[in-house]
Each structure stands twice: as C-alpha cells, then as structure tokens.
Amino acid sequence: MQKFDQLTGVAAPLPMMNVDTDMIIPKQFLKTIKRTGLGKNLFDEMRYTPDGKEIPDFVLNKPQYRNAKILVTGANFGCGSSREHAPWALLDFGIRCVIAPSFADIFYNNCFKNGILPITLPQEEVDKLMDDANRGANAVISIDLEKQEIRGPDGGCIKFEIDAFRKHCLLNGLDDIGLTMQKAANIDSYEQKAKVGQPWLW
Template identity: 65%
Template sequence: MEKFEKLTGIAAPMPLVNIDTDMIIPKVFLKTIKRSGLGVNLFDEMRYDRQGNEIADFVLNKPQYREAEILIAGDNFGCGSSREHAPWAIADFGIKCIVSTSFADIFFNNCFKNGILPIVLPEEQVAVLMKDAEKGSNARMTVDLEAQTITTSEGESFAFDVDAFKKHCLLNGLDDIGLTLEKQDSITAFETQAAQARPWV
C-alpha cells in the first residue's frame, strides 16, 4: 500500500448527504475481486446516462475536477452495505482523502485499509472547505497527516483527529498484509521451532 504523508491536490465538492456504497459503486460491478479497474465505474449511475455517455454537470466529469485527489462530501458518507469495492473504486479513481462531517463505520475503517484518509470535521469547517473546493482546479488543498491538518487554498488551516494506530499504518503504507509481514522474523522463528518440536506435522 502506498504511504500517505502529505498531499496537495484538487478537491472536488460533493455536498450530497447519505451517499451510500451502492451510489459509490453499483452492485453490478461487484463481480471482481481485483482492486484495480473500478475507478471508471465510481459513482457510475451519477456519472453516466443509460447509453454510457458522461453526464456533463456531474462534478467528477467537469474538466477542473477530473484529477481530483480530495473529496469534500456531505454528511453520512459511505452508508449502506459494507462492500469493500467502494473504497477500491475511490482509490482506483485517484482520490486519496475524503472529508465529511460523518462516515459510516465500516466504510470509514475500510478506507484506512486501502490507503484513503477519511477526515471528520465539524459542519462549519466542512462548509469552508466545500466553498474553497468550488473554486475549481486552481484551489488546491494540502492535507498533512503527520501534523493532522488540512489547509485551504487561501491558507486557512483546520486540525483533525485520527487514531494513532491508523495514522501509523497510513504513514508507513501498511495494510493488513503489511502489518503481518512486519512480524515475519517472529513468524519464521515460531515455524522453525514448531517444525523441530513436531516434525511429523
């Protein structure tokens, strides 16, 4: 998993509330177990019409937001079913940070496991970030995980809380497999000892 330390990028405004995981990635695309290739179907039913053509006024189809790496979202983002394909699609599109007043618990935790930083801030601070994001591609925000701050294009900065263990994992690019591999020497030593003690196994 890629390390998340400091990000400066375009923020896309998506003020809709209760965006659920089926809106993020519709169930028809859940047939794959690969993490790649889902970005093209992110928000599929909002991005495309029934003929598969892009809907021009959807935020991520607008030229200024096609390269967005930060999403400023409405309340209760990621609610609905617990599908891990939702953060897979978000990450594959290129979004590395989502800011909202609240997230669904399972989606929130799945973000960290897939290299995405979900930030919870008060409504008034999210409103400031939303307004800044509406300026388009010239308004780049900076997210500093080490300092735990997000800064607008005009230099206004907000502090955010993050669990110390989850912060460690993001800073070091550790998913569940990476965390296990950190204990590789201990695992190898245990397996060697077990094989000597029980050679018939």
C-alpha cells in the same frame, strides 16, 4: 499499500448526505476481486446516462475536477453495504482523501486499510472546505497527515484528529498484511520450532 504523508490536489465538492456504497460503486461491478479498474465506474449511475454517455453536470465529469485527489462531501458518507470495492473505486479514480462530517463505520475502516485518509470535521469546517472546493481548478487543498493539518486555497489552516495507530499505519503504508509481515521473524521462528516439535503437521 501506498504511504500517505502529504497530499496536495484539487478537491471536488459533492454536497450530498447519506452517499451509500451502491452509489459509490454499483453492485454490477462487484464481480472483480482486483483493486484496479474500478475508477471508471466510480459513481457510475450519477456520472453516466443509461446508454453510457457522460452527464456533464456531475462534478467528476467537469474538466476542472477530472483529476481531483480529495472529495469533500456530506454526512454519513459510505453507508449501506460493507463492500470494500467502494474505497477501491475511489482510490483507482485518484481520490486519496475524503472529508466529511461523518462516515459509516465499515467504510471508514476500509479506507485506512486501502491507503485513503478519511477526515471527520465539524459541519461548519466542512462547509468552509466545500466553498473552497467550489473554486474549480483553483480548489487546491493541501493535507499534512504528520501535522494533522488541512490548508485551503486562501492559506487558512484546519486541524483534524485521527487515531494514533491508524495514523502510524498510513504514514508507513501498512495494511493488515504489512502489519503481519513486521512479525515475519517471529513467525519464521515459530514455524521452525513447530516443524521440530510437531513434524506431523508439516
């Protein structure tokens, strides 16, 4: 998993509450088990007409937000089903951080497992960042995970809270497999002893 320490990029405003996982990546795109290739279908039903043409008014179709790395959005983001394809689609598009007043629990957990930083902030601070994000190409926000700070285009600083273990995993690029592999020596030792003591299992 890619490490997350510092991120500077354009923030796209999506002032919608209760954005569910089917809106993030519709069900017809869930056939793949690959984590790549889903970015083009992120927010598919809001980005494209039924015949596949871009909807110019949707934020990620606007030239200034096509390379956005941060999404500022409304409460209860990622509600609905537990599909892990939702963070896959965000990451494949290029979104590394989502800022909202609240998140659905399963989506929130899935973000950390895929190298995305979900930041929960009070509504008034999200509103401030939403205003910053509406600056278009000038909507550049910097995030420092080690310091737990967000800096807006005007230099203002917002502090955020994050669980220490999840912070450690992001800073070191550790997903569930990475955490397991840190114990590789212990696992190898156990297997060698098991081969001697319980050879019928091998």
